[in-house]
Each structure stands twice: as C-alpha cells, then as structure tokens.
Amino acid sequence: MAESLSSAEQKTYVLRLGHRQFRDKRVTTHLFLAARAFGADKVTYAGQRDEKLEETIRKVVRKWGGTFEVEYERDWKKVVRNWRARKAEVIHLTMYGLPIQNIITKIRESRMDRLIVVGGPKVPCELFELADWNVAVTSQPHSEISALSIFLHELFEGRELYKSFVNRKIEIMPQAKGKTVLQKKTGD
Numbered sequence: 001m002a003e004s005l006s007s008a009e010q011k012t013y014v015l016r017l018g019h020r021q022f023r024d025k026r027v028t029t030h031l032f033l034a035a036r037a038f039g040a041d042k043v044t045y046a047g048q049r050d051e052k053l054e055e056t057i058r059k060v061v062r063k064w065g066g067t068f069e070v071e072y073e074r075d076w077k078k079v080v081r082n083w084r085a086r087k088a089e090v091i092h093l094t095m096y097g098l099p100i101q102n103i104i105t106k107i108r109e110s111r112m113d114r115l116i117v118v119g120g121p122k123v124p125c126e127l128f129e130l131a132d133w134n135v136a137v138t139s140q141p142h143s144e145i146s147a148l149s150i151f152l153h154e155l156f157e158g159r160e161l162y163k164s165f166v167n168r169k170i171e172i173m174p175q176a177k178g179k180t181v182l183q184k185k186t187g188d
Contacts, residue, residue: 011113012155013083014040014148017076017127018120019047031118031145032057032070038152039160040116042069046076047120065168080115080130088113089132093147094123097134104154107133116151118144 014035019028028050032043036057043057049072057070073079083090089112107114117127128134137147152160173180 010111011041012039012152013113013115014043015076015079015115015117016043016045016120016144017047017117017123019045019050019053020120021048021050021053024120025050025053027120027143027145029053029056031148033060034145034149035152036060036066036068037160038149039156039163040068040152042071044071044073044079046073046079049074063169065165067166076117077126077130080117080127083113083115084130086113088115090115090117090130091133091135091151092117092123092127092131093137093144093151094119094128094134095136095139095141096128097136099139100135100137100151100154103133103135107135108155108157114155116148118148120144 014031016028016031018024024047028045032045032053035043045053054070054072057068061068080090089107089110091107091114093116117131119127135151137150169184171182173182
C-alpha cells in the first residue's frame with residue numbers, strides 16, 4: 001500500500017495541545033507513534049518545546065521508515081487559523097462531541113485536508129467553536145492516544161493496517177510464535 005493513506009492532494013495532520021515536557025513526554029511520544037502507525041502524515045505540538053521528543057520521533061522514522069514529520073508551534077491558535085484559512089477541516093477529538101459512529105461517513109467523504117486536534121490538559125472552550133467537527137470516541141473518559149487511534153482506524157476504514165513504510169531499515173515479519181526482525185544493511 002502506498003505511503004500516504006490520503007489522496008495525493010489530501011493530508012491528515014494531528015495537533016497536540018498543551019504538551020508539558022516532563023509530565024507528558026511518554027503520552028505525547030505514544031500519541032505521535034500512534035498517529036504515524038495509523039496513517040497521519042504529520043504531527044504538530046503546542047505547549048512546551050521538547051527537542052528530545054522531536055528527535056525520538058525522527059529517529060523512529062529513520063529506522064522504521066516513512067515520510068512522517070514532527071514540528072513544534074508555540075501558538076496552537078495560529079495552527080488552527082492557518083488550517084481554516086486553507087479551507088481545511090479542523091476535527092477536534094473530545095468526549096463531549098458527536099458520536100464518531102454517527103458522523104465518520106461525512107468526515108470520510110470530505111476531500112479536504114484534515115487537522116485532527118487532541119488535547120492534554122484542559123482544552124480551551126474556544127477550540128470547540130473553531131472546530132468544524134467535535135467528535136466523541138465514546139462519551140466516557142479515556143486517553144487521547146486511544147481516541148486518535150480509533151478515529152484514524154475508522155477514517156481510513158482499516159487500510160492503515162496494510163500500510164507499507166518506505167525506506168525502512170527494520171521490518172517485523174509476522175508469525176504465530178517467536179520473533180523475526182529483518183534489518184537492512186547499511187548501504188542497501
């Protein structure tokens with residue numbers, strides 16, 4: 001399967017709000033790994049700058065392949081405003097939104113670029129108004145990692161499970177028992 005699950009013109013990005021370097025480093029790292037594995041093209045995060053986080057994600061991309069990108073932007077509103085100016089959709093994942101099962105078809109049918117926004121600490125009320133879609137993956141407390149994973153799985157209708165990452169240096173061979181890891185030799 002091709003690198004991007006979106007069409008050539010359509011992109012799916014994720015914006016992580018309120019990253020706190022020492023408190024959220026594992027959660028944000030796992031969120032970004034899930035975004036990459038489940039088909040997003042890029043992540044942007046706001047809050048505290050964390051260059052170690054950025055390098056960790058870039059190292060994963062170099063080793064496991066793909067064209068996934070990570071960037072920092074201090075002002076989350078600037079990111080959202082830029083996306084809205086591009087006539088792209090802003091999709092906010094929140095337990096207070098409309099049930100995913102009721103609206104995912106409409107979101108999937110749109111050919112616009114998508115910015116999927118997930119929070120960390122308390123999400124500003126302004127985001128609920130700026131978003132084109134406030135989407136609930138259940139109306140129960142849960143993590144932004146699980147919400148993003150389920151949302152992307154539903155958005156791409158499971159195609160992300162077959163995604164192949166270009167330029168990978170390491171690959172897992174599926175098998176019922178044991179572990180087989182294939183590594184490309186330097187210079188291949």
